Amino acid sequence: MNEDAIVSISNLAFGYADRIIHKRINMDFHRGKVVAIMGGSGCGKTTILRLIGGQIKPHGGEVRVDGKIVHQQSQKGIYDLRRKMGMLFQHGALFSDLSVYENVAFPIREHTNLNESVIKDLVLMKLNAVGLRGAYKLMPTELSGGMARRVALARAIALDPDIIMYDEPFAGLDPISMGVICDLIRSLNDALGATSIIVTHDVAETFAFADYIYFLADGVVAAQGSPDELKKSKLPFVKQFIHSQKDGPVPFHMEANKYADDLGLRQ
Amino acid sequence: MILFFEKIGFSLRQKITRLGAAARLFFSILTYTPENFKRFRLTIKEIYATGVLSLVIIVVSAFFVGMVLGLQGYYTLQKYGSSEAIGVLVALALVRELGPVVTALLFAGRAGTAITAEIGLMKATEQLSAMEMMAVSPIARIVAPRFWAGIITMPLLASIFSMVGVLGGYVVAVPLIGVDEGAFWSQMQANVDFQFDIVNGFIKSLVFGIACTIIALFEGYDAPPTAEGVSRATTRTVVTSSLAVLGLDFILTSFMLTV
Amino acid sequence: MDRxxxxxxxxxxxxxxxxxxxxxxxxxxxxxxxDIKTTYQITANFENIGGLKPRAPVKSAGVVVGRVDSIVFDTTIYEAIVTLSIDERYVFPKDTFANIYTAGLLGEQYIGLEAGGDSINLQANDKITQTQDAVVLEKLISQFLYNKASEEEEK
Incomplete structure (x- = not known):
């Protein structure tokens, strides 16, 4: 185990009732780095974030956050760990009954006893960091997808977390918003001295700014390394993924009966 | 044949599992209660949503129910020459049964569905998950305030329903039909007992309040996080609440009449 | 403002x-x-209470002065012991008469108290000695028929 890692995952196994998702996963996330977890849809990338946050318990192995084993913590212990984390959900998950301002103020109000003027300064600072100070009065329904995600990011960093987790931060965004989010992830990470964990399948964006990348496939870490190392990788899976080829180790066709049989063409 | 019994067994097991989950939700709400009362503002907001917004439907339907009771009661009682007893009939029917029961049914339709849909959607859009990741318990922040709001609201709504219903009966009986006003009120007062009728009706509405709110909260909290899941959960809230209210009403009534 | x-x-x-x-x-x-708040209790024995129920009113001169608290059957004397809760404001002499009446022909039954002339008043947990049972309609009818029959015989 690496001393420098703020989050480390060792021998992790997890699955739902009839489906094994993770067989044996080892990962380390070092302080101050932007680390991406990549892999095809449904390979359990998001599940890893939930395991780190302690929302679900692993079937085997362990996740350590700041040296503490997450699934052995009490409810209070988990909540204490979560205060060091900020998470950006895929669609922002802004509270729809609260304004943008109140959304960002929410974690501050819940966890501190600061008075209103301090809260206001903090909220406007965070909104300014994502460039949406002007939107503080709006309701979440009045925001575009990219703006909602930036507000959610402001909310995730409201308490200056040590770990910021991003669940598919680029999904469904136009190229401009995508670029904005990319820049924000990098600059916030460096400004806060935090560790960023990004779950994504956007190759181009991720390779441009991540420090380290893990590839998940078949419940194990299929490949890992810095973007440059991975680009040179000879592993067929990585090649297929990076160059978005239709067929390869990951087949286009789901396992099925013989096509001819299904069509009833057998003699 | 075996398949048939298997189906019954499966659905029974599922029902019991859900009942257990609902009970667990109930107890975790109770454990967050002290925290909830410290921040009563959240509950006040929910009382607004469940109580104040249900006020119109409650008042209007109570008035009509009271008027219908007055009319129907009059034509029946008149045959026995005791049309003055119309006040008793209206008041007893409302205070004992219709007040708590109809209020609970309307509550399930108006406030219960709103609670289920709201919580279901919050779950579907990951708002509850987000809250958990912010180290804030959704049960403390979202579920518990709605629970207490429901419990506070229901008896008040039922009281308003009964009172407005009696006024509706009065409007039909006294100015429209011409029953003697003094007889209307005095017969009512002589035959409606505070403890037996009014307090028992109050207890009923309290129990219905707990049942309806828990069902609505649980269905929302347990809903599959999809559009279809939420809509099904909303339907189930109405169906389950209505059945629970009517069933509980029978049980409570039989207890109250024998003791 | 919202708040x-x-x-x-x-x-x-x-x-x-x-x-x-x-x-x-x-x-x-x-x-x-x-609003009967504070009450005192007295008892009365009846051979037959008819359809009297707990919580039935106790009236004197038509005014409700209390309620029937409980009715039990005493197997030593084979009589019903009725406990009455009387409003503290009202006192009754020791020789008060307790009757079971029926409101109207088929109405509910209640207890009527008729004050006597004694100078000593009933105290809490005292017993009313003079009581009159409920009128049971069947009994009256059979009595009436019996009398009618004997009259016929005499003729």
Whole structure:
């Protein structure tokens, strides 16, 4: 185990009732780095974030956050760990009954006893960091997808977390918003001295700014390394993924009966 | 044949599992209660949503129910020459049964569905998950305030329903039909007992309040996080609440009449 | 501003609810008409109570002065022991007469107290000795028929 890692995952196994998702996963996330977890849809990338946050318990192995084993913590212990984390959900998950301002103020109000003027300064600072100070009065329904995600990011960093987790931060965004989010992830990470964990399948964006990348496939870490190392990788899976080829180790066709049989063409 | 019994067994097991989950939700709400009362503002907001917004439907339907009771009661009682007893009939029917029961049914339709849909959607859009990741318990922040709001609201709504219903009966009986006003009120007062009728009706509405709110909260909290899941959960809230209210009403009534 | 709006509406709502509850208690119910708060208990034995029920009214000169508290059957004397809760404001002489009456022909039954002339009043847990049983309609009818029959015979 690496001393420098703020989050480390060792021998992790997890699955739902009839489906094994993770067989044996080892990962380390070092302080101050932007680390991406990549892999095809449904390979359990998001599940890893939930395991780190302690929302679900692993079937085997362990996740350590700041040296503490997450699934052995009490409810209070988990909540204490979560205060060091900020998470950006895929669609922002802004509270729809609260304004943008109140959304960002929410974690501050819940966890501190600061008075209103301090809260206001903090909220406007965070909104300014994502460039949406002007939107503080709006309701979440009045925001575009990219703006909602930036507000959610402001909310995730409201308490200056040590770990910021991003669940598919680029999904469904136009190229401009995508670029904005990319820049924000990098600059916030460096400004806060935090560790960023990004779950994504956007190759181009991720390779441009991540420090380290893990590839998940078949419940194990299929490949890992810095973007440059991975680009040179000879592993067929990585090649297929990076160059978005239709067929390869990951087949286009789901396992099925013989096509001819299904069509009833057998003699 | 075996398949048939298997189906019954499966659905029974599922029902019991859900009942257990609902009970667990109930107890975790109770454990967050002290925290909830410290921040009563959240509950006040929910009382607004469940109580104040249900006020119109409650008042209007109570008035009509009271008027219908007055009319129907009059034509029946008149045959026995005791049309003055119309006040008793209206008041007893409302205070004992219709007040708590109809209020609970309307509550399930108006406030219960709103609670289920709201919580279901919050779950579907990951708002509850987000809250958990912010180290804030959704049960403390979202579920518990709605629970207490429901419990506070229901008896008040039922009281308003009964009172407005009696006024509706009065409007039909006294100015429209011409029953003697003094007889209307005095017969009512002589035959409606505070403890037996009014307090028992109050207890009923309290129990219905707990049942309806828990069902609505649980269905929302347990809903599959999809559009279809939420809509099904909303339907189930109405169906389950209505059945629970009517069933509980029978049980409570039989207890109250024998003791 | 939102806060004030919520608070005001919720305040109005709760006030309305409480007013309705008070209205039910005062105007619809009998909380004011006979607010019997402190009572004392006396007992009376009856051979037959007819259809008397607990919580039936106890009236004197038509005024409700109390309620029937409990009715038990005593197997040593084979009589019904009826406990009455009487409002503290009303006192009755020792030789008060307790009757079981029926309100109207088929109405509910109640206990009527007729004050006697004794100078000593009934105290708590005292017993009314002079009682008259409920009139049982079947008995009356059979008595009537029996009398009719014997009259016929005499002729």
């Amino acid at each position: 004030i709006k919520f608070d005001a509406w919720v305040g109005i709502f709760v006030a309305l609810g409480l007013i309705a509850l008070m209205g039910l208690a005062m105007k619809v119910g009998n909380l004011t008409s006979n």
